[in-house]
Amino acid sequence: MSAHSTPRRSCLSVPADDPRKVAKAASLAVDEIVLDLEDAVAAERKADARQALGTAFAGTAWRAPSVAVRVNAPRTPWAHLDLMACARIDLPLTTVVVPKVESAGDVEFVDRLLDGAEREAGRSGPIGIQALVETAEGLQRLPEIAAASPRLRTLILGYADLAASLGRRSADTDTWLPAQEALLWAARRHGLQALDGPYLGLTADERFEAAVRRARDLGFDGKWAIHPRQVPTVTAAFSPSDEEVAWARQIIDALDHRTGRRKAGAVAVDGQMVDEAVVVRARRVLANAKELSTP
Template sequence: MTRFDHPPPPRRSCLSVPASDHRKLSKAWTSGADELVWDLEDAVAPAHKDEARRAVLAALREAGRHGARIAIRVNAPRTKWCHRDLQELAASPVPPSSIVVPKVESAGDLAFVDRLLDGVRAEAGTNAPIGVQALIESASGVANLREIATATPRLESLILGYADLAASLGRSGATAGEPASWLAIQDAVLVAARTNELQAIDGPYLGVDTGSDFAAAVGHARDLGFDGKWAIHPRQVAAVNEAFSPTEEELDWAAAVLDALSGAGAVALDGQMLDEAVAVRARRLLARKVGARP
């Protein structure tokens, strides 16, 4: 599968912002998040969908001035708002960097998005890329991860959405908040992402605090191997960025590994045997450095 010429930059933190709340949209510019996700779906009441879409289109014109990377969470496929969201965003003179497609349950959901984006961008006379991110939020989405991950070359990441997925699986609120209870599904998302060179992004901690439970959820996702995590409040962004950023020592180690392995199949560095498996970890650490190209 041929993807865009340049892989997407790191997504340590993705701050979800209600598109219908002008105050929060304005405040988010200074959050420090790697990506702002303006939400047209769950955060917007049905009566305000059109108004929120217009607000997003207007705010996109400011993105360049603020230097922010913007993703738009559109309404789900099969809803009466999805096609209009995609048409107007794709036709915008300043389109978002990517579209977050919620409640993806099959490859067909992404194929629909892909064809519509292609058609609208062709009509607009531009081939500027718009990426796609798939939000996995149902039992069907988990069951079909393999086909979803290969549905379109636009696809940049798989995102795990806990609230809707907990409801789909019939999990209680208490269980839904336990990081360890999601291990099998988290691993499935990671395997699908790694197999297809996609980013794996953990869903938000279901609360706005930054206490020990939040820190445990962030650390759990980082240690499993996720590339980043969603946040639902600006105060969470700094902690997420720090958790998913490699330390200077890790970056030095990664650079030394790749330098030592240059032109060699297996060598030793500081008593550690190095091979391609170690090189993969080194490349992934360097890819997480902000400003680096994965």
Template sequence: MSDNASALRRRSVLVAPASDARKMAKALGSRADAVVIDLEDAVDPSSKDRARALLAEVLRDVAEADAERVAVRVNPPGSPWCHLDVAALTDLPVAPGAVVLPKVDGPEDLAFLDRLLDGVEARSGRTRPLSVHALIETAAGLTRIADIARSSRRLEALVLGYADLAASLGRAAPVGAHLDLWLPAQSAVLVAARDAGLQALDGPHLGVHVDEGFLAGAARARDVGYDGKWAIHPRQVEELNATFTPTDDQVRHARDVLAALARAAREHAAGAVALDGQMLDEAVAVAARRVLARAGLDL
């Protein structure tokens, strides 16, 4: 589990290509909880160097406090660009809040990134370790998800990546009738994340519209228990923020649960505590705290 776990909500995580300054600026100016600047899939191999330079230019206009919501997706371990991407973080005008590592097959991939980041931080003098988000998008990564989730002190979130995982498994991406096929993968990532105290983020709907498939995928991820979902177009952000924000009734119930348990503790009440016919215990309290955290409220 990360030593520097963030309280940042990530109901919506908007992805923008590092090769396009306009799209990066638009993403950074959006109402997305977090922004991922992509040096990997969204950038042609011939444009990797230019994309790194463009990322640095765009981040010059980002306040240090706002940079916490920015993550940089580097290229995968074993590629010709991963070490170059990580080294370039030293020269950015402001440090991002996190690094997203794609195609994580096992703990050794995160160990490799840890060593690279140790060097970057030593050079830059950064005292707070950069956080890491692991993209689970291969059969190997899904098989070893429990080990991955507990393999790095920097790790803050697990992200389920559908496009590459679909190719790895030889199945269709999760749209429409295919959603149910992905429940085992979603559950595996969620359980590993919760066991390690990490955020669980659903990958993007593979389309730019807020259509039936997008809405169904977002609702499914919320109902399964995910904290948020990636988006590939700004028009999807508002819907994700609404989908992953608890309703007023849910917030009210969560507060009532915690108040009832606190009152019982103060009064040293014997026996079970009940609220509106529901028996309350620590498991219910954990769920209530999560509701308030998702709503961006103090406990």
């Protein structure tokens, strides 16, 4: 996990124009709430949803440590209006989720617009970007998307639109392995978080649990949820065990001891040589356990 990212084991998306759902989401133990201006909001409600953002942020005590806004996609009539509205919102807004990202140019468009909007608003800190990849074009261009902006924090795989883009009918998790691997490789190559998209159902049944375990075992940092009942399962799956946390502490302690010596050399922990790859894994474990401070 990169040094500029926050843990996103579980992310819950809620419609920005539904005060009841927003209020309920604010009370949930989840790593990130995503207020949705895109798919969950009808075209005739876009302006109302955008206006509701101010109320949601000003009048809500969020239990989640991170709150994001999913804006409308580049090239839509609403994208620039959404981004300008987000720039006027200070903390706890930390990132915008940009849907249907298909090229580096899409990310660069958002980056440039935020630059100007933040200056106009006198914003105290920059807004990060999370790129939601959900088309065949986006999959093909993942390497360039991942390198497009220093604002970029996260790559997210979106299954519903991607299934439509590919013409895919099967819900078998094995059919998504190439897309999952491609997103993981691009994210890891550029020090970004990799998030698995939501299970396409409102239940928390065995198939949902299998999809969560699959994403965890592949190496994803977290997963989106679309119903509150799914959140506990997702958070638990991506939370390191006590044994993993103890191992990671040992690695970091050994690293600190090594670098504090006059001649820093190789060090072993329980017979394992501690190299940079091991340290990266240990830091990711502690970050997901919320024991590593990351802004």
